[in-house]
Structures are given as C-alpha cells and as structure tokens.
Amino acid sequence: MKITPHFTYEEMTASQTAARNGWLNKPTDIEFQNLVRLCQFLETVRSELGRSITVTSGYRSKQVNDAIGSKDSSQHRVGCAADIRVSGMTPDQVVATLIMKGLPYDQLIREFDSWVHISVPLTPSTPPRKQALIIDRKGTRPYQ
Numbered sequence: 233m234k235i236t237p238h239f240t241y242e243e244m245t246a247s248q249t250a251a252r253n254g255w256l257n258k259p260t261d262i263e264f265q266n267l268v269r270l271c272q273f274l275e276t277v278r279s280e281l282g283r284s285i286t287v288t289s290g291y292r293s294k295q296v297n298d299a300i301g302s303k304d305s306s307q308h309r310v311g312c313a314a315d316i317r318v319s320g321m322t323p324d325q326v327v328a329t330l331i332m333k334g335l336p337y338d339q340l341i342r343e344f345d346s347w348v349h350i351s352v353p354l355t356p357s358t359p360p361r362k363q364a365l366i367i368d369r370k371g372t373r374p375y376q
Contacts (some may be wrong), residue, residue, distance in 0.1 A: 235267060235268055235271040236268075236271040236272055236274070236275050237275065238274075238275060238278055238284075238285070239271040239275070239287065241267075243287050243290065244267050244271065244287060244290035244291055244311075244314070244316055245257050245258065245267075245290060245291050245332065246287075246290070247292065247296050248290075249299050250252045250293070250295075250296050252318070252366065253299070254297065255293070255295050256279065256293065257291065257292065257293045257295075257296050258293070259291050259293075259311050259316075259347065262310075263291060263296045263299075263310055263311035264311065265311075265367040266293070266310055266311035266312045266352070266354075267290065267291055269312075269356060270290075270311060270312055270313070270314060270351070270352050271349075271351050271353050273335075273336075273337075274287075274314065274316070274350070276335065277316075277330065277350065279339050280329075280330070280335065281318055281321065281326070281329060281330075283318050283319045283320055283321060284318070284319045285316050285317070285318055285319075286316060286317045286318075286319070287314045287315070287316055288315045288316065288317060288347055289308060289314065290308065290311075290313075290315075290350050290367070291308060291311045292306065292308040292309055292316045294309065301331040303360075307339070307351040307354070310354060312324050312338070312351050312352050312353070312354055313349060313351035313352075314349075314350055314351075315318055315343070315347045315348070315349050315350075316347060316348050316350055317347050317348075319350070322345070322348055322368065323342045323345055323348045324342055324345065326342075327340050327342045327348055327364060328373055330350075331364055331375070336360040336362070337350055337351065337352070337360055337362060338351040338352050338353045338354075338360045338361050338362070338363065339361065339363045339364075339365070340363070340364045340365070340375065341365045341366070341367055341375075342365070342366045342367070342375060343367045343373070344368050344369075345368065
C-alpha cells in the first residue's frame with residue numbers, strides 16, 4: 233500500500249528480524265499517522281536531493297527494537313524515523329546537503345558512514361530540533 237507516491241507501508245515496516253521470528257511489526261494508528269508524516273517529509277527530501285531513496289529501516293515494534301538492541305527511546309519505535317541510503321550520494325553528502333538546504337528535520341545522524349538516520353518530531357506541533365550527529369566507532373558527536 234502506498235503511503236505517498238514513492239514510499240509504501242511495506243517498506244516502512246519491513247523487518248528481517250520480525251520475519252525470521254514470525255513477529256508482527258505493525259504500527260498502531262498513531263504510529264501509522266507518524267509514518268505518514270515521515271513519508272511526506274521523505275518525499276520532500278527526495279525532491280530536494282533529486283535522487284531516489286532506499287529505506288533500510290523504518291518503523292520498529294518494541295519486540296523488534298528490543299531484539300536488535302536499540303534503545304526504547306528510538307524514534308523508529310513510534311514511526312518518526314527511517315534509516316536511508318540515497319542513490320549516488322555518500323551518507324556524508326546526504327547530511328551536508330540536507331543541512332545546507334535548511335529542511336525541518338528533527339535528527340540527521342550519519343551512522344558508521346553507511347546510512348543516514350532521518351526523523352521528524354514526535355508530534356506534528358513539536359518544532360524540529362535540527363540535531364545533526366555522527367555515530368561511529370569513536371562514539372556519538374555533533375556533525376561538523
């Protein structure tokens with residue numbers, strides 16, 4: 233089912249961990265509404281970058297999130313975050329470009345120079361934090 237022209241429910245909820253264990257990875261109604269906001273934002277990102285986006289991780293149920301060792305406070309848990317790769321761009325190029333364009337992201341995290349975590353605020357009325365970070369073997373630090 234398409235959520236927006238370029239993003240589907242299936243890709244936003246896909247989980248190898250859930251599939252392997254026979255678990256559902258189904259968002260609640262509120263979490264689905266967050267996914268809609270996230271996908272709308274990803275459409276803006278796609279348009280600004282002029283390139284296709286691959287979502288490698290979207291919504292995660294508590295069970296899936298716990299199984300992969302992620303924090304319970306992860307924005308993936310509530311449908312507000314996705315890990316993405318952008319065709320023809322490095323994660324560093326993606327983060328730098330999105331910062332430069334001034335998009336209203338909540339978080340941009342260049343993770344292990346392999347993908348970009350991107351999120352929208354937890355509620356539609358919450359202003360975006362515009363927090364940009366790097367996470368790698370050296371730890372977590374501001375993106376510069």
